[in-house]
Amino acid sequence: MTGPGEVGEVGWPDEVASPPAIAATATPAGCGHLRLIATSDLHAQILSYDYYSNRPLFGSGLARIACLIDEARRDAPASLLLDNGDFLQGSALADPDIAGRRGRVHPAIAAFNTLGYDAAALGNHEFNYGLGFLRQAVAGAGFPVLSANVLTAAGSDPLQDRFLCTPFALVSRRLPGMPDGPRAITIGLLGLTPPEILQWDRRHLEGHILVRPMAEAARAWVPELRRRGADLVVCLAHTGVSASRRTNGSDAQAAAIAAIPGVDAVIAGHSHLTFPDGGGHPDPRIDSLRGRIVGKPVVQPGHEGSHLGIIDLWLRPARQGWQVAQSETRLIHGSESIAGLSARTIRAAAAPLRDSLAPDHRAALSKMRRRLGTTTIPLSTWFAQVADCQALRLIGAAKMHHTRRALAATPWAGLPMVALVTAYRCGGHGGPQHYSDIPPGPLSLRHVFDLYPFPNTVTAEIMTGAGLAARLDRTSAIFNRITPGRPDQMLIDPRVPGFSYEVAVGADYRIDLSQPCLRDRAATPGEGRIRDLGIGGRPLAPDERVVVVTNSYLASAHALASDRLVLDDNRLCTDAIAGYIREAGRIGPHRGGGWSFVPMPGTSLLFDTGSGCAGHLGELAALRPEPVGLTEEGFSRFRLHPE
Structure with missing residues (x-):
């Protein structure tokens, strides 16, 4: 017998069965x-x-x-x-x-x-x-x-x-x-x-x-x-x-x-x-x-x-x-x-x-079970793509905490700061169980890697308000363009990887789904999906400088110029998150600001998430979720009302 987490645990009955045949077509003569x-x-x-x-x-x-x-x-x-x-x-x-x-x-x-x-x-x-x-x-x-x-x-x-x-x-x-x-x-x-x-x-x-x-x-x-x-x-x-x-x-x-x-x-x-x-x-x-x-x-x-x-x-x-x-x-x-x-x-x-x-x-089990602290709130990614999410706020807060300390004695210490954060476990090709779902209670190292499974390091760059808006606009490509007043339009474009969607923790903004995504095209004033971008309850001016905390993968992928990169000290994001939890001891809700969709009265959206999301529907209260049923792939489909 093996206990939880021991090698050999399967959990299926021992009924008699043979492996499925993987026989090929009969071999042609002379071959x-x-x-x-x-x-x-x-x-x-x-x-x-x-x-x-x-x-x-x-x-x-x-x-x-x-x-x-x-x-x-x-x-x-x-x-x-x-x-x-x-x-x-x-x-x-x-x-x-x-x-x-x-x-x-x-x-x-x-x-x-x-x-x-x-x-x-x-x-x-x-x-x-x-x-x-x-x-x-x-x-x-x-x-x-x-x-x-x-x-x-x-x-x-x-x-x-x-x-x-x-x-x-x-x-x-x-x-x-x-x-x-x-x-x-x-x-x-x-x-x-x-x-x-x-x-x-x-x-x-x-x-x-x-x-x-x-x-x-x-x-x-x-x-x-x-x-x-x-x-x-x-x-x-x-x-x-x-x-x-x-x-x-x-x-x-x-x-x-x-x-x-x-x-x-x-x-x-x-x-x-x-x-x-x-x-x-x-x-x-x-x-x-x-x-x-x-x-x-x-x-x-x-x-x-x-x-x-x-x-x-x-x-x-x-x-x-x-x-x-x-x-x-x-x-x-x-x-x-x-x-x-x-x-x-x-x-x-x-x-x-x-x-x-x-x-x-x-x-591996021993390392992942190291105790770091506790959380008084659930940390899940069932709805991280459609609503402000405490799990992503935790990641953003931890990365900004590290960055503020690292930049304390630099010319950039007094600039406003946001963190771009991704929900890496958010369904997609990973399937209907590929989500983070951490209940209130003890937090171990495994929970950190559950939220952030990649060995990226914390980086930070200087951007303008206009540049940040353009970045957020591009990352909104995960959302289909929505026609106001029409029912049951699919919200997520399945051709766009879920991990490409970034949330700006520390910023306030709304996404206008009625507009096309600018992708790589520069925006003129009034264009684009991002509305009412601000920090700390005040608008962010287009030419105002802001420290944007991200990670080494994204910094390299965007080929940042060296004069824009202000932090790259090889601190793993997972280490920054673990250290933040250990220092705080107890994680509660991060309040203030956040993002949402621009209201579209008379419009309904269809959104698929994992089948274990039932206990978290309160996170979607503003979108009035209605269950539609299960998809062929096993995802739970909801009808959302952005009003």
């Missing part, structure tokens, strides 16, 4: 079958346990889908198990205090070793804790860790570069079922990392590494892999599939990489979406139903073990090497596929992971 099995964006969600909410995860995580990996391998004797990056950061298991302990292999690397991964690519979050941490982590890998475009020194062309990690790997498999017996095939694996890491983790990487564009590196290396004996080339590209024909940064380079001659298959990732997604697509190159781009198989397996990606390839001997005669791309949905399985079946497949990571699991 061999090769299977690519893929995960991506695991974010150290290894043991299917949420350390921040202190509960097991029943439908995701590597431990939950280990049984699906076993079945996928059993059905395909010639297979490769691959990961597409973002595995070193995300859960308490990846915290440097846990993952960096002397004598222990990083838990994510240990998990990949245990399950026998054949290769993994570097994503962007592998760099969050710096190059020393990354090098120490990958040193424990019993498999190649790949990136062909992250360099320590640039050569005259990509083939002459010096690399941080191995750019490629050549892996052999013997294909059964051939008329003349098993035949060997060599698969070339190429890793590609988002170049934006130089912005997002600038404080760790500037002056230490260079990054080439992904497609540039791939165009050089794909023919080189062929020259070195690869019969097949697979790109592990930490990038997603564009929603339109126009590609946009690291989120949407999969089509460009698939189009490179010599690439046979692509494992995509980064955007936390899934592909194939079964829908239509405006880009004629992209077949969202069959999982093909320019006719080549591409799979993107969600995030945190939500899905397992499968690409089946049937290969026919050619005059020189092999050719792909047929392919099939599938996503295996984790929670749906294991819903009818017995706990015994799931535990048996996950047992090697539980055994190898048991000391890390206990260390």
